[in-house]
Amino acid sequence: MRENEILVREQLSEVVVKFVIYKPLVAASARAGQFVILRGSEKGERVPVTLVDWDAQKGTITVIIQSIGKSTFMFNSLKQGDCFLNVLGPLGVPVETKNYGTVAVIGGGVGIAEVYPIAKALKTAGNKVVAILGARTKELLILEDEMKAVCDITLPCTDDGSHGQKGMVTDVLKTAVQGGEKIQAGFVIGPIPMMKFTSLLMAELGVEPYASMNPIMLDGTGMCGCCRVTVDGKVRFACVEGPMFPARGIDFDELIRRTGEYKGEEKRAVEEYEKDHQCKIGLH
Ligand SMILES: Cc1cc2nc3c(=O)[nH]c(=O)nc-3n(C[C@H](O)[C@H](O)[C@H](O)COP(=O)(O)OP(=O)(O)OC[C@H]3O[C@@H](n4cnc5c(N)ncnc54)[C@H](O)[C@@H]3O)c2cc1C
Ligand code: FES
Structure with missing residues (x-):
């Protein structure tokens, strides 16, 4: 197994994909409410996604990504065996999970x-x-x-x-x-x-x-x-x-x-990506 490798890819709906990724260091210290930043390639955007689950023994983390723009569409086209370039984390403050009642x-x-x-x-x-x-x-x-x-x-x-x-x-x-x-x-x-x-x-x-x-x-x-x-x-x-x-x-x-400040740029990026890949993005 390679660091950042996608071990499992599961399509949860037309626009949502679950990935189980090999990332032992993140899996060892992840807590509820934290997230990772993913990058797919050298020129790729840095995309924050929540740590949905993790298994310290297997060294895996689970993320679930909705295709909404260029980067998430590219991520969701990755297959089992592909690798993310970077998986940075765990980031953010864990949620305080005390007994409220x-x-x-x-x-x-x-x-x-x-x-x-x-x-x-x-x-x-x-x-x-x-x-x-x-x-x-x-x-x-x-x-x-x-x-x-x-x-x-x-x-x-x-x-x-x-x-x-x-x-x-x-x-x-x-x-x-x-x-x-x-x-x-x-x-x-x-x-x-x-x-x-x-x-x-x-x-x-x-x-x-x-x-x-x-x-x-x-x-x-x-x-x-x-x-x-x-x-x-x-x-x-x-x-x-x-x-x-x-x-x-x-x-x-x-x-x-x-x-909403970058809506114009985000829309153009999707249109160019669609033109290049002749594919359809569910949410646009
Ligand atoms: C702490 C945190 C946890 C998140 N967890 C998840 C998750 O578990 N699953 C999931 O599908 N999405 C999650 N998101 C949202 C996800 O990061 C954005 O959907 C993604 O960055 C959009 O990138 P894009 O290029 O595909 O779309 P774009 O077309 O670039 O953007 C679409 C919309 O996403 C938002 N967005 C764009 N870039 C970023 C960015 N760098 N950081 C945050 N938001 C951005 C903007 O509101 C924008 O209008 C999370 C965001 C944050 C901040
Ligand atoms: S993302 Fe840069 S300060 Fe939070």
Whole structure:
């Protein structure tokens, strides 16, 4: 086995791929809430992805990647036996996984994969774990069985009603709390507007909200300032102080603005990649 080699490649949906990678040093020290930065080639972008799982004995880590732009599309075209050029990590601050009592873990889209290790660690810490999993449609709702295996209650929902409750994660959270679940803390990962509205609702329902920030990152080590977010009026670097933050004071609107700054360049990069490779990117 070679360092950074893809040992397993599994297509989870049309646009989401799971990779098990040989990376013993990262597997030996990974903790829930941390991430790695991947690079595919010398001129390739540095792409942060969450450590979804790891096995220190086998020396493997698991990442789950959604094709959304040029780099993630290139990664998801890699095959078993191929190698990433770099796998840098573990990075970021692990999530504090103490016993809160009852907790909610809320994932949207590929955010379900990102919240999975946190659910597992919170269960190990003795919490009752309620998982709320949201996706646009049944086909895109990933890891439901894996979540069921580590959570006490798993509540799927889809925008179109093709699986689970019809509606959004906020509807399901409200029903669960109004139905008597006494949730002390909630951890949400997904698209930024979803994290914003879920965090606001949690605060309103008396659930302490935490959200994982996904600003654009470069070095991932606190030097470039690219990943800055504003929390409680203070500048914080998501790569070394997060990515999970108490969500009450997060300036989500600034995050939405900053992550959208390169939309034009990102669109052009995808179009050029599609032209060169004559292939189709599911989300565009
Ligand atoms: C801590 C963290 C953990 C993440 N975990 C996962 C994960 O487990 N699985 C997954 O599929 N995605 C994850 N992401 C998001 C992933 O990094 C971006 O989807 C990816 O960088 C997009 O690159 P691209 O070239 O394919 O798309 P682009 O077309 O370049 O960008 C598409 C969108 O992705 C975001 N993005 C672009 N570049 C970066 C960057 N360098 N860092 C962060 N966001 C960027 C922007 O919002 C942009 O609009 C995570 C991001 C962060 C910050
Ligand atoms: S990515 Fe450079 S400081 Fe966080």
